[in-house]
Amino acid sequence: MTHMHVAGSIHADAVTPAPKWLREPDDVNALMPGLWSQTVERGADGALRVGGVDVRTIAAEVGTPAYIMDEVDFRARARAYATAFAGWEVYYAAKSFCSIAACRWAAEEGLGVDVCSGGELTVALRAGVNPATIGLHGNNKTIEELELAITAGVGRIVIDSFIEIDRIIELARTHGRTVPVMVRVTAGVEAHTHEYIATAHEDQKFGLSIATGEALIALERCQAAPELDLRGIHSHIGSQIFDTAGFEVAVRRTLGLHAELARATGQQMPELDLGGGFGIRYTAQDQPIPPAELAAQLNEIVDHECRALEITRPGLSIEPGRSISGPAGMALYEVGTVKDVTLDGGAHRCYISVDGGMSDNIRPALYGAEYSATLADRRSAGLPRLSRVVGKHCESGDILVRDEFLPDDVTPGDLIAVPASGAYSRAMANNYNHALRPPVIAVADGKWRTLIRRETLEDLLGLDQG
Structure with missing residues (x-):
């Protein structure tokens, strides 16, 4: 009998193409209807805005990862x-x-x-x-x-x-x-x-x-x-x-x-x-x-x-x-690395690693929940490429978005937004690898405010009695 780590089931079908429900988009910058909260739009400069607030502003002010609630x-x-x-x-x-x-x-x-x-x-x-x-x-x-x-x-x-x-x-x-x-x-x-x-x-x-x-x-x-x-x-x-x-x-x-x-x-x-x-x-x-x-x-x-x-x-x-x-929230991440992996048979998969992961959204690792994603900080002239958005944790199953067509010019420093993240993301967030739970930012009428602040190392160390 062969014994396999739980992550093995995730990778057993890694060489398969995109799932049948996922279609290659004509425009990799387009926002899928019904997926985003009602005030989300892509501005003339290509950056996402929610509640009239540019996501780049939130990233600059409070950092990433962050949850944004409309x-x-x-x-x-x-x-x-x-x-x-x-x-x-x-x-x-x-x-x-x-x-x-x-x-x-x-x-x-x-x-x-x-x-x-x-x-x-x-x-x-x-x-x-x-x-x-x-x-x-x-x-x-x-x-x-x-x-x-x-x-x-x-x-x-x-x-x-x-x-x-x-x-x-x-x-x-x-x-x-x-x-x-x-x-x-x-x-x-x-x-x-x-x-x-x-x-x-x-x-x-x-x-x-x-x-x-x-x-x-x-x-x-x-x-x-x-x-x-x-x-x-x-x-x-x-x-x-x-x-x-x-x-x-x-x-x-x-x-x-x-x-x-x-x-x-x-x-x-x-x-x-x-x-x-x-x-x-x-x-x-x-x-x-x-x-x-x-x-x-x-x-x-x-x-x-x-x-x-x-x-x-x-x-x-x-x-x-x-x-x-759920639909009222999104998660915002910064890309850290982009890696093209050659699979058996010569196929390729693009792994886009972001600065969050299963500590801020454990649902994909817990029960295979599927999510979508888009490039959030600019409009891309690249072609759609089947990609996998993964986290920074020390687990092969640390996957945020299993399959998504993202631009082939995604690069470190870009922002990635994951819609429908308002439910059970912050609620189930954890400190695996001593990660700090992200803040929740509310947006409305062109203004933003912090609902829940970002955790700090002092918060975690304050619990450790040595």
């Missing part, structure tokens, strides 16, 4: 969901990108905030978000996190286990509170996405199973406890989803459970949360559904199932996830 785009996407899902409760997923400003933007545009840790909850509270519009998730919430949520008065705690029911009841008694809760269920749906971000099949850590009866038992226990205010069922089938087929099954099974509990107890729960996980466009192969179309389809699915079950439609909530923060 505030106008973020707010517009939040409003689009609030409008499309009128009558629903819409929650911004703090885990996609959490900062005081982002939580405040979401709240100002009429959204609640979904958090899954004490840290995220603290940020949302610091941002001034109304606690009644905050929901707390998590499969293993600590006593301290539950206590913070209860004393702050969050609008709902999403229960994930029987143990958690007992913990919340005890804390509710201690603080003399009635705690609003939902029960997260697994609906047995295999969402068409990567296994690491599919969350409604049976064999995973989240929720209580409808099929085994655990979900019904948990709901009955919550409903019987005077310390708890059972609001309803929560279901989440995964992330980066591009159709509503999985929601049809999830709605049928969760509303079936909803109706079963009502028949058994004579009381109908007031709410149903369908989760979210709607996909965004990272590359040409991704075709996301607009919010208005999503809302129309989901409303039709819910209404159909309510008629079939002869039940009153409950209050509904949704969590758009990365589809608000």
Whole structure:
């Protein structure tokens, strides 16, 4: 048996041509529609501008790598969901990108905030978000996190286990509170996405199973406890989803459970949360559904199932996830080296190394996420060349953009921009190789400001007690 390092799977197909979805562009300087935030444009001098700010200015002022967040785009996407899902409760997923400003933007545009840790909850509270519009998730919430949520008065705690029911009841008694809760269920749906971000099949850590009866038992226990205010069922089938087929099954099974509990107890729960996980466009192969179309389809699915079950439609909530923060952000890097590698059979691959990598975007290394890129600081007269954008870390799997046509005159010192980097880049950033996490810069109306400053070596050394 041959044993291979995990990076071997990445390189096993290195001699293959570009993936079928990637087309060689007629103009290597063109920006693909739907890939960038709405204020991004290429100026007459060829440099990218976002929010009216030249990316070269940001690079000069704060350095690279850096995340750039388009505030106008973020707010517009939040409003689009609030409008499309009128009558629903819409929650911004703090885990996609959490900062005081982002939580405040979401709240100002009429959204609640979904958090899954004490840290995220603290940020949302610091941002001034109304606690009644905050929901707390998590499969293993600590006593301290539950206590913070209860004393702050969050609008709902999403229960994930029987143990958690007992913990919340005890804390509710201690603080003399009635705690609003939902029960997260697994609906047995295999969402068409990567296994690491599919969350409604049976064999995973989240929720209580409808099929085994655990979900019904948990709901009955919550409903019987005077310390708890059972609001309803929560279901989440995964992330980066591009159709509503999985929601049809999830709605049928969760509303079936909803109706079963009502028949058994004579009381109908007031709410149903369908989760979210709607996909965004990272590359040409991704075709996301607009919010208005999503809302129309989901409303039709819910209404159909309510008629079939002869039940009153409950209050509904949704969590758009990365589809608000993701497209609003980009990552900006400086090229350090360009290397042409000769492969078996005489083929070539161009490796463009930048000053970031898996420390500022681990998603490609973690589960093969695909991204796009463009030359950001000038207009090129070169020809398109199939390239791979890689980081500076000591890992062969340190790949940021696996396949992209970039100009054949890319050179050290050039700037490379990676779109759709607003979600799960800064949120999952790390200090591998003692890298410093990049800053987050907000742009709007020709001005820029720092939302999160760049980490320093002093920050890292301050944690090292020697």
